[in-house]
Amino acid sequence: MTTQYLQPGESSGGNAQxxxxxxxxxxxxxxxxxxxxxxxxxxxxxxxxxxxxWSLAMAWGALxxxxxxxxxxxxxxATVGTVAALVGIVLxxxxxxxxxxxxxxxxxxxxxxxxxxxxxxxxYRGAVIAPVIFGATAIYYSVFEGSVIAVALHHYxxxxxxxxxxxxxxxxxxxxxxxxVRTWLDKFNGVLLPFYLVGMxxxxxxxxxxxxxxxxxxxxxxxxxxxxxxxxxxxxxxxxMWIMMMYTFDFARFGKKRDSGFHGTVTFGPVFYSFIFxxxxxxxxxxxxxxxxxxxxxxxxxxxxxxxxxxxxxxxxIWVSQTRINTxxxxxxxxxLETVAAQLFKLKLPRTVWAVVTGALVYLxxxxxxxxxxxxxxxxxxVFIVAWVGIALVHILVAKADRDGLPEFRPGRVRSVTxxxxxxxxxxxxxxxxxxxxxxxxxxxxxxxxxxxAVVGYLLVRGLKAQRPMARPHDPxxxxxxxxxxxxACGHCGHSYIAVELDRDPSSGHMPICASCAEAxxxxxxxxxxxxxxxx
Numbered sequence: 262m263t264t265q266y267l268q269p270g271e272s273s274g275g276n277a278q279x280x281x282x283x284x285x286x287x288x289x290x291x292x293x294x295x296x297x298x299x300x301x302x303x304x305x306x307x308x309x310x311x312x313x314x315w316s317l318a319m320a321w322g323a324l325x326x327x328x329x330x331x332x333x334x335x336x337x338x339a340t341v342g343t344v345a346a347l348v349g350i351v352l353x354x355x356x357x358x359x360x361x362x363x364x365x366x367x368x369x370x371x372x373x374x375x376x377x378x379x380x381x382x383x384x385y386r387g388a389v390i391a392p393v394i395f396g397a398t399a400i401y402y403s404v405f406e407g408s409v410i411a412v413a414l415h416h417y418x419x420x421x422x423x424x425x426x427x428x429x430x431x432x433x434x435x436x437x438x439x440x441x442v443r444t445w446l447d448k449f450n451g452v453l454l455p456f457y458l459v460g461m462x463x464x465x466x467x468x469x470x471x472x473x474x475x476x477x478x479x480x481x482x483x484x485x486x487x488x489x490x491x492x493x494x495x496x497x498x499x500x501x502m503w504i505m506m507m508y509t510f511d512f513a514r515f516g517k518k519r520d521s522g523f524h525g526t527v528t529f530g531p532v533f534y535s536f537i538f539x540x541x542x543x544x545x546x547x548x549x550x551x552x553x554x555x556x557x558x559x560x561x562x563x564x565x566x567x568x569x570x571x572x573x574x575x576x577x578x579i580w581v582s583q584t585r586i587n588t589x590x591x592x593x594x595x596x597x598l599e600t601v602a603a604q605l606f607k608l609k610l611p612r613t614v615w616a617v618v619t620g621a622l623v624y625l626x627x628x629x630x631x632x633x634x635x636x637x638x639x640x641x642x643x644v645f646i647v648a649w650v651g652i653a654l655v656h657i658l659v660a661k662a663d664r665d666g667l668p669e670f671r672p673g674r675v676r677s678v679t680x681x682x683x684x685x686x687x688x689x690x691x692x693x694x695x696x697x698x699x700x701x702x703x704x705x706x707x708x709x710x711x712x713x714x715a716v717v718g719y720l721l722v723r724g725l726k727a728q729r730p731m732a733r734p735h736d737p738x739x740x741x742x743x744x745x746x747x748x749x750a751c752g753h754c755g756h757s758y759i760a761v762e763l764d765r766d767p768s769s770g771h772m773p774i775c776a777s778c779a780e781a782x783x784x785x786x787x788x789x790x791x792x793x794x795x796x797x
Contacts (some may be wrong), residue, residue, distance in 0.1 A: 300441035319451035331545030341491030342739035348663030349495020365513035387682035396597030460578035478550035644692035673789030
């Protein structure tokens with residue numbers, strides 16, 4: 262790695278009292294080595310670490326194989342009737358596709374995570390709520406989908422206590438996410454994808470041969486009299502799945518800018534959502550009407566039905582489908598735990614450590630009567646996520662970039678909290694109140710009302726001074742030629758990262774400091790605020 266030391270007087274923002282920057286155009290070998298597992302979890306993803314279009318599509322495609330998509334569609338159809346369910350699903354495909362086209366392009370353009378981007382929206386302190394909710398939701402889905410595998414193994418093989426099968430699932434799931442998106446998850450999920458597709462086709466054919474194929478399921482009537490139209494109930498049910506927007510953001514940051522059109526259409530857009538919502542939904546509705554289940558329809562009853570129908574091949578299908586999606590769940594849970602620990606507790610530990618912590622949390626939750634309280638928690642989290650998406654979309658579509666085509670996200674240049682945080686909390690509180698006290702109609706309208714409050718509220722506050730970044734001097738971006746190609750050595754960890762994320766640390770003689778070290782420093786943010794107040 263060739264390093265050039267820029268003297269302060271040689272830079273456009275020169276100041277003789279500032280330590281010189283060690284600048285290079287080459288990736289730091291140690292950073293690249295760590296990125297194989299870390300994936301720049303608390304850093305901006307440089308252009309040199311972006312994935313090929315099919316590599317990213319295969320890694321993201323893990324989310325296409327959840328049993329949840331089948332059961333969700335079948336449950337909605339059983340409630341409102343097949344036709345109304347499909348109308349809502351088609352509308353959900355359109356909505357999810359359009360929103361994720363916008364989010365995926367923005368994430369690729371900026372290289373930011375949900376946590377980093379949220380700092381611009383809610384402030385440095387306020388933004389920590391985003392990775393907390395994101396990580397908690399990913400852990401919940403890890404528990405849910407992992408339990409499905411354990412139930413399938415226990416149902417078919419027996420012999421061991423179900424808790425032992427839970428442990429087996431966790432023990433093999435954790436090492437699967439030690440590698441990053443482009444070094445392991447893309448390859449692993451790419452290999453398993455054909456097995457999943459063949460398995461699902463086999464399940465449909467097997468069910469048709471075993472129980473007979475009929476078209477009656479396409480016109481099945483509603484079973485519940487709802488206070489809202491059936492298609493609307495179906496649509497807002499899928500709005501509760503907007504956690505996929507956060508998932509999209511954290512995966513799409515690995516995309517190359519030139520591939521934004523492909524990813525917006527195929528990877529994160531209409532091709533993907535047509536498959537998981539519509540195609541998988543049709544399969545789920547068909548199987549629910551064709552294959553007998555023990556008791557009410559659920560992921561567990563669906564597991565029993567598939568295993569009873571296909572035997573060991575059914576077990577293999579469930580293992581493939583659930584293992585694929587849990588690589589994404591465990592991966593995103595670990596990255597967000599890493600972010601939360603760094604900001605709240607100033608802990609800088611490898612992501613592999615947080616993968617192990619994720620596994621421990623997942624197993625402990627599996628041992629509890631988790632569904633009695635986590636279903637409520639998930640409903641609340643969904644409201645927060647819908648509000649986050651509304652605010653994020655307004656900022657992306659309406660607000661101008663702060664500089665260099667980016668939103669400000671560096672810890673020392675965003676405010677502690679912003680009016681945007683108040684909007685987020687207000688919109689979420691309104692949605693939660695409707696879910697808890699509004700009955701069936703309130704629950705159905707909660708996502709729409711939450712979204713409206715978030716959008717209108719952020720439009721009102723986005724121009725306020727308290728919403729804008731702090732003004733501070735001595736920006737390293739002014740001292741380099743290209744903020745995306747120049748690497749600057751951090752004065753704390755000694756590693757070089759792209760200049761777009763570097764700042765100067767007023768608590769340590771204005772040494773350059775990377776985004777991760779700034780986040781973990783106990784003194785940096787306070788010193789940055791004090792400097793901004795002195796110079797304002």
